[in-house]
Amino acid sequence: MEAKTHIAIAIIFSIFGFLVLGTDMKLRTLDALLWIGIFSMVPNIDRRVLKLRGRSFTHSLVFALMVFAILYIPSMLIGGNGGYAYNFIGLEGALFASLGIVSHIFADSLTSSGVPVLYPIYGRKHFHFPYIGPRLRLEDNFKSDRIQIAAVIVVILLLIVDILDYFVI
Numbered sequence: 001m002e003a004k005t006h007i008a009i010a011i012i013f014s015i016f017g018f019l020v021l022g023t024d025m026k027l028r029t030l031d032a033l034l035w036i037g038i039f040s041m042v043p044n045i046d047r048r049v050l051k052l053r054g055r056s057f058t059h060s061l062v063f064a065l066m067v068f069a070i071l072y073i074p075s076m077l078i079g080g081n082g083g084y085a086y087n088f089i090g091l092e093g094a095l096f097a098s099l100g101i102v103s104h105i106f107a108d109s110l111t112s113s114g115v116p117v118l119y120p121i122y123g124r125k126h127f128h129f130p131y132i133g134p135r136l137r138l139e140d141n142f143k144s145d146r147i148q149i150a151a152v153i154v155v156i157l158l159l160i161v162d163i164l165d166y167f168v169i
Contacts, residue, residue, distance in 0.1 A: 001107055001108060001111060001144075002144060003041055003044075004144075004148060005107065005144045005147055005148065006040045006041060006044075006103070006104050006107055007037045007040050007041070007151070008144075008147045008148040008150070008151035008152075009040070009103050009104075009106065009107045009147060009151070010036045010037055010039075010040030010099070010100045010103040010104065011033060011036065011037065011151040011154050011155060012103075012147070012150055012151055012154055013036065013099050013100070013102065013103035013106070014032060014033060014036045014096065014099065014154070014158070015154065016099060017032060017036070017095055017096050017099050018032070018158070020095065021092060021095070025092060026092065027092035027093060027096070028162075029158050029159065029161075029162040030159075031093075032092070032096045033155065033158070035093050035096035035097050035100065036096045036097070036099055036100040036103070037100065038097075038100065039067070039096070039097040039098070039099075039100030039101050040100035040101070040103050040104045041100075041104070042058065042067070042100070042101055042104070043055075043058040043059050043063070043101055043104045043105065043108075044058070044104075045058055046058045046059070055108060055113065055114075055115050055116060055126070056116070056119070057116075057119055057120065059104070059105055059108060059115040059116060059117075059119070060105070060115070060116055060117055060118060060119040060120070061102070061105065061117055061118065062118070062119065062120065062121065063101065064098045064101040064102050064105070065098070067094075067097055067098055067101055068094045068095070068097070068098040069094075071089060071090075071093055071094035071097055072090060072091055072094035074089075075089050075090035075091070075094075076090065076091075105117060109127055113126065114126030114127050115127055
């Protein structure tokens with residue numbers, strides 16, 4: 001799957017993060033989208049950097065939990081006054097980073113290769129998201145374009161809500 005499609009799916013997944021955190025969120029919308037976009041590409045380090053064949057540990061939920069812990073636990077131990085830097089690296093940043101990785105795992109589970117979701121717990125058994133129609137393929141521009149258009153719409157709506165919150169409060 002192309003990088004831009006992974007980022008688009010991550011942006012769509014960001015809705016879950018905004019719903020979980022609600023209106024008390026201190027992390028700015030654009031920063032949340034930056035976190036989720038960057039971390040939606042992190043699972044591909046197994047192929048791009050480590051030169052491994054196939055999908056590995058970085059495509060598992062265990063990896064997503066590890067990234068959450070690596071980002072959240074130090075900020076929790078250091079403490080903080082709940083300021084912006086604390087939220088950028090702390091709970092809110094960790095949530096959006098993990099969501100980016102989970103969105104990547106979900107997207108790759110739609111492909112014919114699937115993903116080892118519970119690796120290393122259950123070995124390299126690949127999981128496919130329940131069948132929704134033909135599997136996504138790298139060269140399937142029609143489906144990729146639709147996903148990317150949906151992501152642009154989500155970004156526009158999130159920014160409108162953000163602007164309205166700024167002027168209303």
